[in-house]
Amino acid sequence: MPENARLGGNLDQIELEFVEREATPQLLMKLSIQPHLAGLSLSNTVSVLEVFGVERARSTVHNWVHKADLQPDDGRSPNHVAVDETVIRLNDEQYWLYAAVDPETNELLHTTLEPTRTKVLAHSFFGELREKHDVDDAVFLVDGAKPLQDACIRHGLRFRYEKHGNRNSVERVFREIKRRTSSFSNCFSNAEADTADDWLRSFAFAWNQLI
Template sequence: MPENDRLSGCLDALNLEFVEREATPRLLMKLSIQLYLVGLSLSNTVFILEIFGVECTQSTVHNWVHKADLQPESGRSPDHVAIDETVIRLSDVQYWLYAAVDPETNELLHTKHEPTITKVLAHSFLTELSEKHDVSDAVFLVDGSHSLQDACQRHGFDFRYEKYGNRNAVERVFREIKRRTLCFSNCFSNAEAETADDWIRSFSFAWNQLI
């Protein structure tokens, strides 16, 4: 699919029902949300809007992103699911990010970040994943994470240890999220965990639209 078609599709998928009175044209609001989510900094996003004659602050664009309440679509039925957990940092605080990816499409199926890793939290993550998608017949690809392996067993999911191969899909996603969360942390050093969670869901939506 051509890049411009994918970008247009992503813009069309953005719902701006939260907008009541806003001087900025909706198309430019959608464009600014998309530009930020695919990697442009807030300052550069504001600069692009200025080219179109729109003046706004970085916090305004930030609010548009979070009010749009973007998140990946549910209802997938993947054959395989790559799951993993990794450390991310928001300001000076360490969090653990859980993620599930369809290795055949590279789409993010579900994400969740927690202040620690436990078997209970891993089980909760897979519970939420199974509520969003039909993964009952999927083969889960897990590395050495004992908590995720235990969660798969408790759910009765078929899983296998795999360090490379199809698991590269989730590793690619993690690398990009870590790159972007570094920017996120620098821009919003006082952001609360809930705000970060909103951002990661928004990032997941944009990632799935553009891959």
């Protein structure tokens, strides 16, 4: 997250319906999930729990994050949407991260992780985005990527080529994601693609809480 970010998000938005016989108080679980997604490593998050007299393994906190099933809220109506794609390394394999951002608020609207980069997957991403948010009247800001432009045309969406300007919002998100995945390799090391996809959506939830 940006260096001046503060943990001001609402903990009540982190629902722990998956909890059954977990001995850790839910407030401490939420206080673990939020700072980890905000940039704290699993090791340091476990150390924070120890301050409260609770000893938990890093894998336990990792599981809390994924079981919480966090993701950005639906129902946004942005005037502009910056869309981009970038390569994410998962173990020794290459995946493509698709992301849509409201450049006026810097909120992440939707993300998905795919094993390749095709027009079909780009079209699917835009379809999911349209199901989640009211974006049919928005202007989409895209770069020279043909699959993204083709998806806009097939969905009947207005788009504008923009290499910098308002598209910088999605580039900032990508930089932070790459910083996290390189600094805290335990997020994606030995992880399945579905697990990484879940983490990215949880990251999007935390990003929106803290911007």
